[in-house]
Amino acid sequence: MEDLKKNQDWKSKLHEIIYEADTPEGKLFDVVLLVAIIASILLVMLESVESFDAKYHSFIDIGEWVITILFSIEYLLRIISIKKPTKYIFSFFGIIDFLSTVPKYLSFVMVGSHSLVALRALRLLRVFRILKLARYTGASEKLILAMKASKAKIAVFLFFVVIVCVILGTIMYMVEGAENGFTNIPKSIYWAIVTLTTVGFGDIAPQTPLGQLIASIIMILGYAIIAIPTGIVSSELTKSTLHEDINTQSCPTCLKDNHKKNSGFCYNCGSALN
Template identity: 65%
Template sequence: MIERPTSSNWRDKLHEIIYEADTPAGKAFDVILLIFIIASIALVMLESINRIDNKYHDILYYGEWVVTILFSVEYIARIITVKKPFKYIFSFYGVVDFLSTIPMYLSFFFVGSQALVSLRALRLLRVFRILKVARYLGASNQLKASIVASRVKIAVFLFAVLVSSVIFGTIMYLVEGEENGFTNIPKSVYWCIVTLTTVGFGDIAPQTALGQFITSIIMILGYGIIAVPTGIVSAEFVKGNGKDGEKTSDREDFPEQLHLNSKSCQNCAASDHKDYAKFCHKCGHNLD
C-alpha cells in the first residue's frame, strides 16, 4: 500500500478518491461505482423485455433516474477535481461518461407521441456505460499493451488468411460451379471465410466429392487458424509479465518489482505512474 501525505484541500482528497485506487476510500469508490454500472446495465436489459417492462415499468424508470443522478454527480465531481477540466471532458472516458449520463435528461426535450421513436433511439446511448467498466480492470492495460505489441504479427496473419480464402474460394468456384450455389468468386470467398472460421452457416454447401474433400481440408485448417492469434497475444502477455517482474535495482530500500499504480495526475489526468514516482511523466506536475 502506498501512503499518501494528508492534504487539507478537499479537492485534492476528492481527486484521490475518484481517480485513484491505492487507498481504502478509492477502492471503496471504485467498487460502489462498479455496482451501480452493473445495475444500470441490468436495468437497460430488463427494460428492453416488454413483459418485464409492462409489469415493473415504474420501478425500472425510477431506478434508472437514481443511477442517472448518481452518475451526474460523479461526472461533475470528476470535472471540479482536476485543474484542467477540458482535458477530462474531451478525453475518451470523459466523452463516455457524458454519453452515458445525458440520455435521460434528453427525454425532457422529446415530448409527445411523434418523438417516441427518436426517444427510444436516444436511450440506447445508455449502453455506453459498459465502457466505464474497463477503467477499473487493472489487467486490461496489460492486455491492451500485448495486443498493440503483437499488431504486426496479427496483421500478417490476417493477410495470410485473406489470401488463403481468395485462393480456396476461387478453387471452389471452379470445382462446384453456379449449379451448386457458388455463383461467383466473391460469394465463394465468403463461403470459404465462413468455413475457415468454423462458423458454417450452411447456406452454401459443396455437392461434388472433390469439393467436399477440399472443404474438409479447409475445416481442419480452420481449427489451427483459431489458435494462432491467441498464441501470439498470449506470448506478448507472458513477455509483459516477465518485464514487470525483472529486478530493477540492487538497493535494499528499493523493491525488486517496480509496478504501475493508479495515481492520476490532477493537472493533466495522465495515469500509469510508477510506485515511487514523485512527478507526472507527462506534464511534470507534483503527484504528492
C-alpha cells in the same frame, strides 16, 4: 494563504478518492459507482420488457432518476477535483460519463432517448481500477509491444491466407459449379473464407466427392492456420523485457495514469502526484 492551502488539500483528497483506487475510500467510491452503473443498466433492460414495465414503470422511473442524479453529482465532483477540468471533460471517460448522464434529462424533450443510458456499460471499464489490475498494466503493454513488433509477419500471414482463399474458391467453382450453389468465383471465395475460419455457415455446401474432399482439407488447414498468429505473437512476447510495477495514481493536472510505483511526479506533464 491558509484557506488556499485547505482548499487545495480538500481538492487533493477528493481527487484521490475519485480518480485513484489505492485507498479504502477510493475503492469504496468505485465499488459504489460500479453497483450504480450495473443497477442502471438492469433498469434499462427491464424497462424494455413490456410486461415488466407495465407493472413496475413508476419504480423503474424513480430508480433511473436517483441514479442519474448520483451520476450528475459524480460528474461535477470529477470536474471540481482536478486542476484542468477540460482534460477530464474532453477525455474518453469524460465524454462517456457525460453521454451516460444526459439521456435521462433529454427524455423530457426527446421520447425514447433515455434508452441511451445503456452507454453506462462503457463505464464498467473502471472495474480494472477496482480489481487492482493496474499491476498487470505492464503485461498488457508488453502484449501491445509484441503485437506491434509482429505486425509485419502477421500482415504477410494474412496476405497468404487471402491468396489461399482465392485459389481454393476458384477451384471449388470449377469443381462444383453453379448447380451446387457455387454460382460465381466471389461467392466461392466467400465459402472458402467461411470454411477456412472453421465457422461454416452451411449456406453453401459441396455435393461432389471431390468437392467434399477439398472442403475437408480446407477445414483441417483452418485449424492449423489458427496456431500461426498465436505463435508469432508468443515469440515476440518472450523477447519482451518490459517489467515495470505500476500503481493506480492519476495525475491531478493531465489525468494520465499508469505511473510507476513510488513516482513523485507525472511522466507526462511533470506535475506533483498526490
